[in-house]
Amino acid sequence: MSTVSLDSTSSDDAPRTASFNAVYFGLELRRITRDLVSMFFTAVLPAFMYLIFGAAQDYGQESAGNGNVTMYVMISMAAYGAVTATTGIGGIAALERMQGWGRQLGLTPMRDGQYVLVKTLVGLTIAAIPVALVYLVGGLTGAEGELSAWVLSGILVMVGATVFAVFGLVFGLAFRSEAAVGAASGTLVIFGFLGNLFFPLSGVLLTIAKFTPLYGYVSLARRPLTEGYVVDAGNGQVEFEPLWVAVTNVTVWLLILSLLAIWLVRRGRGRQ
Template identity: 40%
Template sequence: MTTAVPDTLPNVVAPQRKVPPMGGLNVTLLKLEVRRMLRNRRTLVFSVVMPVMFYVIFGTGKSYSNENAGHGNVAALIMVSMALYGAMLSTTGGGAMVAVERSQGWSRQLRLTPLTPAAYIAVKVLCAMLLGAVSIAVTYAAGSFTGAHMQTSAWVGTALIAWVGSLVFAAFGVFMGYLLPSENVMQIIGPGLALFAFLGGLFMPLDQMGDTFQTIAKFTPMYGLSQLAHWPLTGEAPGVAAVVNVVVWLAVFAGGAAWRFRRDTARV
């Protein structure tokens, strides 16, 4: 449209008609989005049941479970890893809901409402982060009942870092949601996430792996976050590389999401 079009409403039509604040973002919307998420059994199994199950299988009742791991025991170390795994699945899945909603034509329907695209993405990310928090909280609750021990500051520190850091994967989810127009987006990226988890050392300590594997691992998206999240427990300060890793991947995924998002909402 080349000519300027008045955005204000001519009084003749209906002077009382208003545009909602905050691009349409509101509590009812958030509440209903969370309800939808909780209704999805597959999401709940992947983001809550699976990490707890993995923790119980690999972390409890083993000869190494109660060995020292810094400011706590090995059970706690595995618990943090599994909580990270769960948070990664939850936040990616939450972000990737975009794909499902695009394939069902819901995104298009929303364009016939005052909800702005930016507010829509904010809702998706908020929900993804909420599910991530639930995933971490449930895994930590399971750990506290089954022999995971850490100093109080380590409980708080590891959980907070794992949660905030999983924003990287919320961005990854939104990016994939726009990149892959499919209802089964999580089935497509699921194996990729498992690979990220391996390379991040969540399933097996990286120092038990070969040199090449360790070198490659340093450049993958879970590596930095895993180093940072375990830090309050192990007491081993992560190197600059870990911080750079998180920042760069967050920038890559958020940038990718913004790029696809702009293409998607461009008026064609």
């Protein structure tokens, strides 16, 4: 009889838990989108940067793989907007847990796994805003490419951006203050320049770029357009880069960030 009762209770709780998760998702989404300053830098700034570095440049209509240079810049700026969004959500999640929000959620039907899932969905939803805006503006201002390049690059931008939720989480756990999100976003800008995201690098800088967190991600996002070819800005030559270079970069950085996050969580527990 007790087993039947437990199963019945679990079945009764499932709709209530799902309802609570949906409500929490909606509240989180509204809370974040009401912060107009943050939303400007997350959504509008990447589109503005695309217009400056892509659509407004004379070289924008030059060929680039399956499309033109304008589309190449469009994908890059969409990727920057997406990782800015997911990094911010990851940092906020870490701060909430350290500031006692986890204990409050413990009084609700939500469990840790569901909390992570909701935060992930919120991050992807927010990330979709700059991606959609940049792609829309790109389509209206001269970005050209094969349909497969548009679709696959958009998918890779969104999927790859989830890695940087862990990036934000690490900063939130390390700094343990409201400055964490700002520090993470500022560091992304530096990695963007070093990672061949904002403009093509050459020589030693291009070699260094391959070891930075954003390089593999943005290379994979561009690959449906470039087909794996990379421009060396120093000599203007185009060289083919094997797929394993970008995949290894993303995999190694995901492993490093995940292990670092686990270590920071355990260190935080040790202090309590």
